[in-house]
Amino acid sequence: MTALRLLWREFIGGHLTLLALALTVAVGAMTTTAVLTDRIDGAMRADAALLLGGDLRLTGPRPVSPEWLNEATRLDMDYTQTIEFPSVVGLETRFELTGLKIVQAGYPLRGQLEIADSRASSGYPTNQIPEPGTAWADPQLASKLDLAVGDKISVGETELVVDQILVFEPDRGGSFVSLSPRLLMNQADLAGSELIQPGSRVRYITLFAGDNADAFRSWLEPQLDISQDLDGVVEGRPEVGNALTRATTYLSLAGLLTVLLSGAAIAMTATRWANDHIADSALFRTFGLTARETTGLFATELGVLGLLASCVGVGVGYLVQFALVDTIAGMLTISLPEPSMTPAWLGLLTGFVTLFGFAAPALFMLSQVPPIRVLKRDYAVSGLGRGVRYLIALISIAVLGFLYSGDALLTAWVVLAVVVLFSLVVFLGRIVIRLLGPLEKLGPAWRFGMQQLIRDPQQSGGQLMAFALTALAIAMVSLVRFDLITTWEAQVPTDAPNTFALNITDRDAPGFRQAVLDRGGDLAPLYPIVRGRLETVNGIPLVDHLEGVEPPGAVRRELSLTEASEIGRDNMIDRGRWFVADEPPGVVTVESELFDELNLRLGDVLTYQVGPDVIEAEVIGTRVVQWESMLPNFFMIFSEGTLSSFESTRLTSLSLPDPDKDTAAIAGEFRQVTLLSVDAILDQVRGILGRVSQAVSVVLYFVLVGGVLVLAASIQTSLPERRRESAILRSLGGSDALLSQSQWAEFLTLGVVAGVLAAVGTEILGWLVYTQIFNLQWQSFWAVWIGLPVGSGVLVGLIGRWSARQARQLPPAQLLKIADG
Amino acid sequence: MSSQPVLHVRQVTHGFTDQSGQRLSVLESIELQINPGDSVAIVGPSGAGKSTLLSLLAGLDVPETGDILFQGESFSAESEDARALIRRGRIGFVFQSFQLLQGLTALENVMLPLELTGISVGEAKQRAAKWLGRVGLGERMTHRPRMLSGGEQQRTAVARAFVSEPALLFADEPTGNLDRRTGEAITDLLFNLNRETGTTLVLVTHDERLAERCDRILHLENGQLLEVVE
Ligand SMILES: Nc1ncnc2c1ncn2[C@@H]1O[C@H](COP(=O)(O)OP(=O)(O)OP(=O)(O)O)[C@@H](O)[C@H]1O
Ligand SMILES: [Mg+2]
DSSP states (O other), X not given: OHHHHHHHHHHHTTSSHHHHHHHHHHHHHHHHHHHHHHHHHHHHHHHHHTTTTSXXXXXXXXXXXXXXXXXXXXXXXXXXXXXXXXXXXXXXXXXXXXXXXXXXXXOOSSSOEEXXXXXXXXXXXXXOOOOTTEEEEOHHHHHHHTOOTTOEEEETTEEEEEEEEEEXXXXXXXXXXXXXXXXXXXXXXXXXXXXOOTTOXXXXXXXXXXXXXXXXXXXXXXXXXXXXXXXXXXXXXXXXXXXHHHHHHHXXXXXXXXXXXXXXXXXXXXXXXXXXXXXXXXXXXXTTOOHHHHHHHHHHHHHHHHHXXXXXXXXXXXXXXXXXXXXXXXXXXXXXXXXXXXXXXXXXXXXHHHHHHHHHHHXXXXXXXXXXXXXXXXXXXXXOOHHHHHHHHHHHHHHHHHHHHOOHHHHHHHHHHHHHHHHHIIIIIHHHHHHTGGGXXXXXXXXXXXXXXXXXXXXXXXXXXXXXXXXXXXXXXXXXXXXXXXXXXXXXXXXXXXXXXXXEOTTTHHHHHHHHHHTTOEEOOOEEEEEEEEEEETTEEHHHHTTTOOOOHHHHSOEEEEEOSSOOTTEXXXXXXXXXXXXXXXXXXXXXXXXXXXXXXXXXXXXXXXXXXXXXXXXXXXXXXXXXXXXXXXXXXXXXXXXXXXXXXXXXXXXXXXXXXXXXXXXXXXTTOXXXXXXXXXXXXXXXXXXXXXXXXXXXXXXXXXXXXXXXXXXXXXXXXXXHHHHHHHHTTOOHHHHHHHHHHHHHHHHHHHHHHHHHHHHHHHHHIIIIIIOOOOOOOHHHHHHHHHHHHHHHHHHHHHXXXXXXXXXXXXXXXXXXX | OTTSOSEEEEEEEEEEEOTTSOEEEEEEEEEEEEOTTOEEEEEOOTTSSHHHHHHHHTTSSOOSEEEEEETTEESTTSOHHHHHHHHTXXXXXXXXXXXXXXXXXXXXXXXXXXXHTTOOHHHHHHHHHHHHHHTTOTTOTTOOGGGSOHHHXXXXXXXXXXXXXXXXXXXXXXXXXXXXXXXXXXXXXXXXXXXXXXXXXXXXXXXXXXXXXXXXXXXXXXXXXXXXXX
């Protein structure tokens, strides 16, 4: 109770404002970042879930077990089941192999289908599915069968009326693999069609959606057998999944760095607080308090203060975050879900853990104050060793970082970077500042400024660390943001292909090519397509070669095989080689991941069944393929001539300046060619990437603001000392201008040195995070080496000046008291 | 009761070893008895060991050899915490640099030792107000140290020292930070209260006028403590 009264009185007396403020700001910053990242993460996932038609997609060769559906219901998850398989669809005498998709009411759980009333009219979104007895055909099927809305088509043993054109399925995906003609029909018609026979290649797909997707996933995952795949958006739609994963990691990184910054600020203020209370601690002992009682008193004071400040900080964090969302709402095209309460607890916990992680050493120091110090001021107080102090701080950073990011590796790298930065400050900082000693010759202001730095290495070291950390954090979040957004922009450039062309005959090929070029369009090579199945590896049947392991999905069905002489611009050879000029037929390059899944080695000989024929090819290289590029891509590409004896049509992708008009014109000219607009898919992906980019930027600005706040707070902690010193200097006749300039000189120097150290830290952390976490290429960037020292010098100089001005602007009467206090 | 000395120092020797391992002997075989109600001044050149002696007398530190008894209880044998409990409510301090808590008002500063030793807020407030009145600061109770002059701060410290009505009061250079007039006012205050309450007063000072007003003057030099007799 006494502790609380003491706390209250000291607080009213304005003696705890600094610590309380620093804690509040720190917890507030962490909470805001946490809430914001939580909401943005939620929004991104919800947004991306549209691309899957649900939050989770379970695919397998058999109907899903009812027990699983019960569990889903128990967890409040919605679900809908669809069935997909290829079948022949007929209209009069024309037949076409079509991907059937059989759906029930409720499909899709996320996103909307788009339909059109006729082949010529444009699409609109709908929440319906085809009525029993009707079906919706996609433009490709419509064009191949030359069907009109209202026509009756035969599907297995039944007949269905095509009453809409299916323009867009949110969950269809943009890869060439999924580009067979499509027919959507109602489950009620399935039995009558008698389509599913034993041995049919049927895929049963169940979509799940709901808030407990993660829980359901962890429950379900262990029960899956090898033939079943459970995908979230990340795996299900790699063209945005990758971006999503990276953005989430980015948010974690930002949160982690905020924890770090806040921790640094709290450490500084807590040490300040403890130093202020050394005399009090000794005094209390003369009142007859035992060491334990004294420690208890301070611990209670600190704990209660921490709790209250954390609560206020969490509150402030939520408010700021609301205000922030309000101001940016106009810019954001992403709609954020309501904030959850988890970040509040996290913020509270963080406030506590950081406070104790960083203040426990200070508290310990207070408990060690010998009572004799009331009589002898110079009695040293033996606190914890520096090593132990930093160890405790590091452990709390690591624990919190992990709590925040849930990413052990990321946390480890950040902690490592902090250790490196710390060593730099300890070993280099002092040397650098000493080397800068000659700056003293620039005049008295510089002399005072530099002396200030050299005289108290403990304090200048601490500030150097805080400034360097801030600079490092800001540099990291800015760089990563820049590179992520650049990567995403490159992924779907504005000139990305917006149309796919299929069924181009050899005869049409040159004319088609010319027609596209004449319209100012651009097109990828025209790849001949031959369907074939991979049969043996070095003469051993595939199943035996894999020793019972289920073959990957790609080779379970027929593959699209092609040949080429030039490598696509989104392909990169990572093992072996690409074809040389005049490469003889009979060699193949394999997509890198499939190569590994198939357990292949360079030099292996593969055979493929193509119709009644068999072809043989030796593997000479592997390609890393950027599937999300919207260019035609293939698992197997043969050297030219390998496939020339087979009947083939060609496919390619084009970008047309005016897709609607140009497509119509080209389609009129080449009636056999199927042209498919992928604008919708492209827009979908672009939209999501754009929103993810926005999210990442918003968080960057927040870390920036947080960094500046924390900087200001940390400078504030040195204010009492500065007050005393300026009072002394002024009483000795120092002019205001001199004081102002010396503080400017001091902080400018600190800022520049911190910037240089931060640049070194950025190189290290950047390399680690880029290569180990984001799978991006790390490049040393000159702007870091110039920008950080300059930026940090100016920023720290300004903030330092602003804060220290308060030290100077005191009435002279007060000055004297401070000088001897 | 009156026959027992408040402080009994028996054969106390104390010194320090500095970083280079050099031993510095500060006190050598000190013998001393201080009786209840006495006022004792310890004088001597700077560095003679006055503060060191005071810290031993107050049980803030223990002597290397010898023994110090406070009201018949030995400090030397006890742990620091046990010594703290012995001090509790029975020993008061006045310091050269006042040692007031900057965040607290004058009244709160005076209440502090009472509250910390478990006396109710109401009573603490009443007693503190009474003592602030006695040192002439009845009107300044809600002021914080910043707003008080040096003399006023020291008077607050005196009120704080007396508020628990200790048997023994130590003062280390109580006038050292004050001008002469203010110093004299504080001195008057200390001696008046010493007489009124019967508290034993042990003070360290360079101020000869202050020393001369004490019942006894002890001179510390070269590790030896000599009674100055007029
Ligand atoms: N912790 C210590 N370690 C080493 N030497 C010490 C320590 N404390 C005091 N001394 C030394 O012991 C001697 C006595 O110190 P003390 O503070 O008791 O002197 P003093 O008489 O109070 O001086 P002053 O009048 O200047 O306050 C001095 O020489 C001092 O340097
Ligand atoms: Mg002394």
